Amino acid sequence: MSAEGSTKAVVVALTANLGIAATKFAAAGLTGSSAMLAEAIHSVADSGNQVLLLVGGKRARREATPEHPFGYGRERYIYAFIVSIVLFTVGGLFALYEAWHKISAPHPITEWRWVPVVILVVAIILESLAMRTAIKESNAVRGDTGWFTFIRRSKSPELPVILLEDAGALVGLVFALMGVGLTLITGDGIWDGLGTAAIGLLLVVIAAVLGVEMKSLLLGESATREHVRSIERALADTEGVEGVIHLRTMHLGPEELLVAAKIAVDATDDAREVARTVDSAEGRVRTAVPIACMIYLEPDIMRREQPTGAPTPGAEGQGAER
Numbered sequence: 498m499s500a501e502g503s504t505k506a507v508v509v510a511l512t513a514n515l516g517i518a519a520t521k522f523a524a525a526g527l528t529g530s531s532a533m534l535a536e537a538i539h540s541v542a543d544s545g546n547q548v549l550l551l552v553g554g555k556r557a558r559r560e561a562t563p564e565h566p567f568g569y570g571r572e573r574y575i576y577a578f579i580v581s582i583v584l585f586t587v588g589g590l591f592a593l594y595e596a597w598h599k600i601s602a603p604h605p606i607t608e609w610r611w612v613p614v615v616i617l618v619v620a621i622i623l624e625s626l627a628m629r630t631a632i633k634e635s636n637a638v639r640g641d642t643g644w645f646t647f648i649r650r651s652k653s654p655e656l657p658v659i660l661l662e663d664a665g666a667l668v669g670l671v672f673a674l675m676g677v678g679l680t681l682i683t684g685d686g687i688w689d690g691l692g693t694a695a696i697g698l699l700l701v702v703i704a705a706v707l708g709v710e711m712k713s714l715l716l717g718e719s720a721t722r723e724h725v726r727s728i729e730r731a732l733a734d735t736e737g738v739e740g741v742i743h744l745r746t747m748h749l750g751p752e753e754l755l756v757a758a759k760i761a762v763d764a765t766d767d768a769r770e771v772a773r774t775v776d777s778a779e780g781r782v783r784t785a786v787p788i789a790c791m792i793y794l795e796p797d798i799m800r801r802e803q804p805t806g807a808p809t810p811g812a813e814g815q816g817a818e819r
Contacts, residue, residue, distance in 0.1 A: 504554060506631045506659045511547035513627040514540045514666075517620045524616045528606045530680075531599040532673040532692040533613050535592035536620070539669055539700065542588040543662050546580040550655050553577065557750060567791070570750015571715065577654035578711035584662070585704035592697030599690030606680055606689070614681070617674045624670060628663035635660060650721065653751035654714065658707060665703045669696045720746040720754055724786050731781035732760055732794075737774030739763060740799055749791070756782060756792045761799035771796045 518540035525533035553576025561568040606613070635656050639647040648657040676692015679685075720728070725746060732741050742759040749755050760778060762771050775794050782789050 504551070504655070506634045507547050507550050507554075507655055509630040510627045510659050510663060511544055511551075513623045514544040514547065517623055518544060520616050521620065524613045528613050529604070530606055530613050530677055530689055531595045532676040532689050532696065533616075535595050535693045535696050536617075536669060536673045538591050539588045539666065539696065542583055543666060545587070546583055546658070546662065549576045549580055549583070550658060554655065567749050567755070568753060570748075570753045573654055573751060574711055574714040577658055578708065578715060580658055581704045581707035581711060584700055584707065589697050589700035589704055592693055592700060594697075596690050596694035596697055599693055600687055603686030603690055605684045605686050606677065611681070613677045614674065617670055617677065621667065621670045621674070624663060624666045628660075628667060631656060631659045631663055649710065652714065652718065652721075652748050654711060657710065661703050661707060665699055669699055672696050672699065714748070717747045720748070720756075720786070724754070724788075727785040728756060728758075728782055728789070731785040732758060732778050735760075735774065735778040735781050737762060737766065737770065738778055742797055742799065752788050753790045754786065754788045756786075756789045757795075758793075759795045759797050762796045764798045 518537055521533055521537035521540055524530065525537050550573075553573045556576075557569050557572040559569045635647065638656075639651075642650070644660075648660065651657050672692045672695040674692075676689045676695070679688035679692075719725070725744065728746070729741055729744065732738055732744075739761040742761055744759075745757040747755045760775075762774055766774070775796060778794055779792050782792055
């Protein structure tokens with residue numbers, strides 16, 4: 498996935514959210530609407546989250562050190578996981594608290610009555626523009642993959658996070674518009690509180706989904722099925738390789754893949770021939786899967802019977818798809 502595309506989507510979303518947050522706070526102060534206040538806090542949380550994604554992306558580009566020989570690629574996953582925590586606490590729980598407070602003591606909107614409606618409509622337009630950018634950048638890399646599958650299987654955290662945040666922001670704005678609108682029509686402030694509660698529940702669900710996805714990436718996911726098949730073909734097509742005994746892959750970052758494999762060679766090959774075979778196999782793997790930045794190949798002799806429980810070639814990659 499293009500790091501430039503991810504960064505562009507994050508910057509566009511950040512710019513939109515900062516402007517939206519300012520107008521929402523103004524409307525909340527003028528009208529006393531809890532839905533507007535919840536949406537304002539939501540925009541602040543989203544803005545902070547986008548800053549976290551940018552910081553994580555920058556820190557992940559640091560060079561490997563003796564203390565961290567595999568680099569810092571997973572920092573992008575760490576900061577994305579923090580995003581889910583911020584969204585859950587600052588966004589979701591705060592909105593639910595405001596909803597409880599407003600439902601317990603509802604009051605109508607009496608001043609600047611239609612200001613929040615205008616601001617919410619403008620916010621929906623701005624959020625739609627930000628989401629359009631995220632969709633455009635995602636379409637450039639997802640191919641024919643469905644949206645749900647793309648979010649579930651993406652190894653890069655930024656675009657799925659922005660997609661979920663923008664989608665949540667749009668739905669949340671609709672909830673706020675419904676709550677405020679019904680309050681203005683009926684004069685009953687409980688609708689404002691119910692709209693706020695819907696926003697809070699929505700943010701909690703989105704935060705939970707993000708947390709589960711980022712946890713999986715932090716634990717270390719293997720390559721996609723397509724990459725596993727490409728690696729297996731590259732190894733099998735190498736002259737001197739009689740087969741792939743087993744294969745292990747793990748993402749060190751969105752664009753960094755660790756490959757470890759045991760390959761079968763001819764028992765009669767001498768050390769020089771085996772070394773040439775390993776070098777050739779490495780080169781083929783790098784050509785087939787350019788993100789394979791670290792490759793460790795162990796030559797062995799194919800035995801007729803594998804030990805009980807030995808993995809079959811490629812099985813590791815199949816388990817990576819969630």
